[in-house]
Amino acid sequence: MKEPWIKGGPFLEVSFLYEIEINIIKTIEIIMNKLKLSIYPIEFMDSNLDELVDSFNKGYIFDSEDPNSVHIHSLKLRLYINIPEKRKATLSIDNVSSNMLMINFCFFGSQSDAYEWDQIGINTEDIIEFSKFFVNLFNLYKFTIGSIGIENYIISLFGDKMFPNECYSKEKIYQNLDISKINKFLYIMINNNFIDLNTIQFKTMEKVKESALLKINDL
Numbered sequence: 001m002k003e004p005w006i007k008g009g010p011f012l013e014v015s016f017l018y019e020i021e022i023n024i025i026k027t028i029e030i031i032m033n034k035l036k037l038s039i040y041p042i043e044f045m046d047s048n049l050d051e052l053v054d055s056f057n058k059g060y061i062f063d064s065e066d067p068n069s070v071h072i073h074s075l076k077l078r079l080y081i082n083i084p085e086k087r088k089a090t091l092s093i094d095n096v097s098s099n100m101l102m103i104n105f106c107f108f109g110s111q112s113d114a115y116e117w118d119q120i121g122i123n124t125e126d127i128i129e130f131s132k133f134f135v136n137l138f139n140l141y142k143f144t145i146g147s148i149g150i151e152n153y154i155i156s157l158f159g160d161k162m163f164p165n166e167c168y169s170k171e172k173i174y175q176n177l178d179i180s181k182i183n184k185f186l187y188i189m190i191n192n193n194f195i196d197l198n199t200i201q202f203k204t205m206e207k208v209k210e211s212a213l214l215k216i217n218d219l
Contacts, residue, residue, distance in 0.1 A: 012109030015153035016146030044077040096163035149185040
């Protein structure tokens with residue numbers, strides 16, 4: 001069994017929902033190509049990237065004994081990302097609805113270092129840099145809605161239902177938004193093309209080009 005890339009915990013998750021363009025494989029190519037333009041240097045550690053993407057495209061049946069079982073399309077990659085130091089990260093890409101993917105960057109989120117596992121902790125000062133990484137991701141992808149959270153990723157704002165599920169589709173995500181769960185997160189970012197930012201009243205809201213960056217909690 002392959003050893004986990006990131007061990008222990010808790011984990012800090014930087015995630016967002018991204019609309020599928022043309023088809024899934026073309027969208028994966030777009031995601032990878034844009035990632036190379038990040039101002040935060042990213043190093044891919046998997047040499048079999050084409051095989052992993054092909055496996056994602058084929059997917060698998062969640063329950064092989066259930067003829068109505070959902071078909072899962074999921075991809076997980078090992079990375080190093082400089083934020084601002086060189087950190088291990090896992091990039092997960094999941095097909096969450098007919099027209100949406102969830103992109104999730106997972107980091108070791110403890111405030112203490114774990115040098116025995118080559119893992120750097122995250123302190124309060126580092127969170128500022130992660131918020132800048134978050135903004136950089138929005139500038140690259142213009143995603144629909146995203147979040148930074150500890151042990152929580154973006155679909156937790158929509159009931160955390162098993163995916164794929166059409167409650168995460170482009171047409172339904174905002175009507176399924178559960179604002180009562182917003183305190184689970186450190187930051188939320190919302191695209192103005194999907195919701196009128198003038199309708200949002202939040203004391204720590206910062207306009208970032210076509211989006212609003214909401215600071216919810218400190219680390």
